[in-house]
Amino acid sequence: MSESPITASVDFDRDGLQHGFLKLPHSHDGSAWGHVMTPITVVRNGEGPTVLLTGGNHGDEYEGITALLKLANRLQPEQITGRVIIVPMLNHPAVLNGSRTSPLDGGNLNRCFPGNPAGTLTEKLADYLTRYLVSISDVVLDIHSGGKTLDLLPFAATHRMDDKDFEARCLAGAAAFGAPYTLFMAELEGDVLFDSAVEGQGKVFISTELRGGGTTTPETVAIAERGIDNVLRHAGVLAGEVETLPSRALEIPDGDAYRVSEHAGILEFTVALGDWVKEGEVIARIYDLHRTGEPPKEYRAPYDALLIGRRHPALVNVGDTFAVLAVPR
Secondary structure: OOOOOOEEOOOOOOOEEEEEEEEEEOOEOOEOOOEEEEEEEEEEEOOOOEEEEEOOOOOOOHHHHHHHHHHHHHOOHHHEOEEEEEEOOOOHHHHHHOOOOOOOOOOOHHHOOOOOOOOOHHHHHHHHHHHHHHHHOOEEEEEEOOOOOEEEOOEEEEOOOOOHHHHHHHHHHHHHHOOOEEEEEOOOOHHHOHHHHHHOOOOEEEEEEOOOOOOOOHHHHHHHHHHHHHHHHHOOOEOOOOOOOOOEEEEEOOHHHEEEOOOOEEEEEOOOOOOEEOOOOEEEEEEOOOOOOOOOEEEEOOOOEEEEEEEOOOEEOOOOEEEEEEEEO
């Protein structure tokens, strides 16, 4: 495989505090020899673990972006042992555009792993992350929320794995984050996710979902900031004890937990985010927009579960996931 076209303006092996860029050549009408410039901060103090902290994998998910920009302003080398790599806006073009995907190539970064150094701009970035940043890291925290189209209860998550010792290490990291909920997640597209690229290298991976709707709240930013510090403490990079808080243990067990609309129209929820629902209970109705006098289509819970996520816009189309369910574990 060829070398990555991306170069870093920071030295990952140098002690101290550095702010710089990942520079990806991008020739376009406005700049013949232009670059996509992804901001990065490296904080290092001697030997020790490396923690990679990322936000903005999707450009309309703001809790991670906000908390990591704040961390880059406050974290100093003398506070840590080891190395912290901070990339607050992984898909920088998408962040600038306020969109889930990149406006430059339509790339959904979190569906482009392990990437390709000769591929699209987004695939080149995924390749660099996989081969260069993940490879030098021990723990990776990728902070997500629901973006403009979803609202999710704040949780930290990992996955079921064949290697139970590795699964336990990842779960311990997710629990250390300290979100109100800690989940095992069944993914719909696992092989192309950042999660898989990290776990495939045997590195501890922690993900989150921290509400959404294309905005932040003081509560969700505080959860992100506290969780980041907790992960750094758990990894042995930041001094102090993990701030333990109550967290409910749940699991998104299978694909049926993602409720997908087979109709288009106006979405009415009959239960609220965070409600427990019974098997067969109506959780939402969809009303046809093309005629009156038409009864709504009803969607029911496939099993007893907690409504942990819901579609944010009321307008829904065929194929949209409108609800996410989780069960106790």
